[in-house]
Amino acid sequence: MTSFWSGYIIVLTTITIIGTVLLLFGNRNRPADSQAKTGHVYDGIEEYDNPLPAWWLYLFVATIVFAIGYLVAYPGFGSFKGVLGWSGVGQWENEVADAKRRYEPVFAAWRDQPIAGIAADPKAVRMGQRIFANECSQCHGADARGAQGFPNLTDQDWIWGGDADTIHTTIVNGRVAAMPPWGDALGEEGVRNVARYVQSLSDPQAAGAQAAAGAAQYAMFCVACHGPEGKGNPMLGAPNLSDTVWLYGGDLATIEQTLRAGRNGQMPAFGQTLDADKIRLVAAYVYSLSQ
Template structure:
């Protein structure tokens, strides 16, 4: 606060306190010629009389005590311009003290789970409840309250993981974040074979999800033509069989649980404009232990899904 503003505040405070004292004194005192408390000329309806009785002394003294208290408050706490107060109290200091107290409470709550293996955390109901709570507060905005994601946001309950689904990789994703970049290839393909080349490449990518890719290529001319574009532009990241590369975050193109809709128009958009997916880092926000708890919770969701799929009866042909 500049000295000009400080003096402005000081003058306002002094005028307000002085004005309250003067107003209290001026209105409470009796002047020569004032009628006695029981005498007045104000009478209505013959017997309704207005008296001129002053406020009780205890009421007046209570006002004076309030004024004295306000002066003491301004001496003890900051509020009188740039004067810091004799207590040394500041809102920033109070915030830091409260934060330190809360951090100690959190450390006591989460400290017992530090460095515990994921398998043990996943079998601990209390740990999973904490992980679920952290997920709801931090992750549900993107991945949904059920962790099943949305277009562009991965489903965390299935077995499809662009960056790997083992505990260490999930923990690394939570702590340090991820950035998946699919470069735009529309200009390149259109330069080679026009817009039809984009459609052919998209058709081949969609065909990778068929049960028999070779049979699909023999029966689908557009997919067969698109394979050469895939082999020249896409194979470096997604691999010759389209199963992706978890070190790069390149998706497995053979699965049906895709990050974006499995439609020809959506695949064409991906090829033409590219995609840029960002998972923000949470190391500073959550710390190691809370990140481990929420990562263990996410890992347990995919494990439950895998177990249910393994126990499900085979589909009838």
């Protein structure tokens, strides 16, 4: 906060408090039994202009005293930090340090174990599940079954690999999938033919003249990443196209859209934001889902 704004707040706060006091006592100019009337009459009933009841007045005075005490003790009066030295960030840091100290022994128990070993411990898996609910469920779903564009983590089908170490690497470093757009290279008819061909890899009913026409273009443009039989390549995150599990969808329109515009699925990296112990626990949880 600049000193201008600090001063501005100090002046404003002071004026408000003094103003409130003046307003309160400025109106106490009449004894309780003055019998003065306000002049308001409702249905023949006249309104007395009595002073505020004492309990109300003292309560009000107490709030003013409290406000001044609060501004002395805590931050609030411009950039004055308060005599207690309290700050929101400081409290948060203390609580984090406190939690670290408390949970340190809990995490230490699993620190030297391989992830597959951690996955066999129901207590560790439950902790991993809670971390998953906090960090991962917004994309992969509370049950980890994914959604369009977000892979299902409970099945045997893996884009990048489902062994414990690969799952761990995926979480630490994140993944960026690069499926280039092919609309220009293939042309609209080419997109349709190749999409048919892709479908025929998992669905014999899609085979036919159109799919056959797409096969040559597939061999030219797609084999490098998806392989000659469409089995994919986990090194590149290129999905298997010959099974019935789809990341974006296996209907013709969706495949055509994938080919035309490309896809760039991104799994965020957690290496910087989640501590190493928690990553191992959540990796163990994910690993346990498909075991």
